[in-house]
Amino acid sequence: MLLRSALTFATTSASKIYVNPEVEHVSSIRERFSVLPPAVVAIEGPSSAKLTPEEAMFVNRTIVGSLVRATCAGELQVDVVTLKATITAINNRFGWYYISCxxxxxxxTLHDGVFICNNCKQxxxxxxxxxxxxxxVEDPTGTTTVVLLNSTTERLLDVSAKKLINKFPEGDTSVPLELQALVGKEFVxxxxxxxxxxxxxxxxxxxxxxxxxxxxxxVAYEKNAQAQASQNRADCSSSSQMGGSNERKRKLSTVIEAVEAANEGGNGAP
Structure with a gap:
């Protein structure tokens, strides 16, 4: 791709990058440019990108019920949360892929056999x-909808949308087996x-x-959440015994709500 007189490359998560492969023409080029200083610069990402998967999957952990209520009330205070839920269905009303610029x-959008970008108009x-x-997706507290976009789906399935499309006759928008296999699985x-x-x-x-x-x-997260819930109840009880107003209301965190929801489910509560 030529952009502003510079050669650039567009890749996806399914692309493979080979660094100095041991092939003849690459070896000759490497020798020719070996006297030049390297121009590769390491780019440091934000601190959140440095989290391990074990840490990242618990950042601002919430539950479906709390997330939906906070969304409807406009009370969300963060723009990144994590949610553990099970896939129960794939909504294919609008298809599972789109054609992009x-x-x-x-x-x-297709016009007279030619795709026109809705943004660039070209x-x-x-x-x-x-x-x-x-x-x-759903958990014991409710049901909601999440959207998997291209890069995330390619990493999850290790396949491109184009390869799945090629398995079907032209015009067939059926959900591929690779996607249907996700139903019933639990993810964070x-x-x-x-x-x-x-x-x-x-x-x-x-x-x-x-x-x-x-x-x-x-399991470790749940134990920590239960300990935090118990501590918060103790703090609330202590404040009440010290003469705090009975009209004071305590807003439960999503962690406490999750623990209480789990406890109610375990006790057979409706």
Whole structure:
């Protein structure tokens, strides 16, 4: 791709990059440029990107019920949360992929046999197929919808949308078996919330990463949550005994709500 007189490359998470492979023409080029200083500069990402998967899957952990209530009330205070839930269905009303512009990656529409970018308003020479999958997920506290976009889906399935599309006759938008196999599986989703969630209160939460739950870590997290819940109850009781106003209300954190919801479920509560 030629952009502003500079040669650039557009890749996806399914692309493979080979550094100095041992082939003849690469070896000759490497020898020719061996006297030049390296121009590779390491770019440090934000601190959140340095978290291990074991740490990242518990950042601002919430539950479906709390997330939906906070969204509807416009009370979300963070733009990144994690959610552990089970996929119960794939909503294919709008399809599981879309055709995008090669430059801005926005959705394109077919006009007279040519794809036109809805953003650039220009014909597209090399249209791209991009994943966009609406998943219905649930936990013991409720049901909501999360959206898997292209890069996240490619990492999860290790396949591109184009390869799956090629398995079907032209015009067939059936859900591939690779996607159907996700139904019934439990994952931890890192949700990147946007203005539609934070301001307009919509529940279609974009997924920026998917993790497989680790039982030992989940058990440790639950024990820590129970300890925190007990401590908060003790602090509340102590404040009440010291003459605090009976009208004072305590807003439970999502962690405490999760523990209480789990306890109610275990006691057979409706």
């Amino acid at each position: 090669e430059s801005c990656v926005k959705r394109a 014909p597209i020479k090399y249209p791209l197929a991009m994943f966009c999958i609406n998943l219905q 989703y890192k949700l990147k919330l946007n203005k539609y969630n934070l301001v307009e209160g919509l529940q279609d939460y974009g997924v920026s990463a998917v993790y497989t739950p680790v039982e030992e870590l989940e």
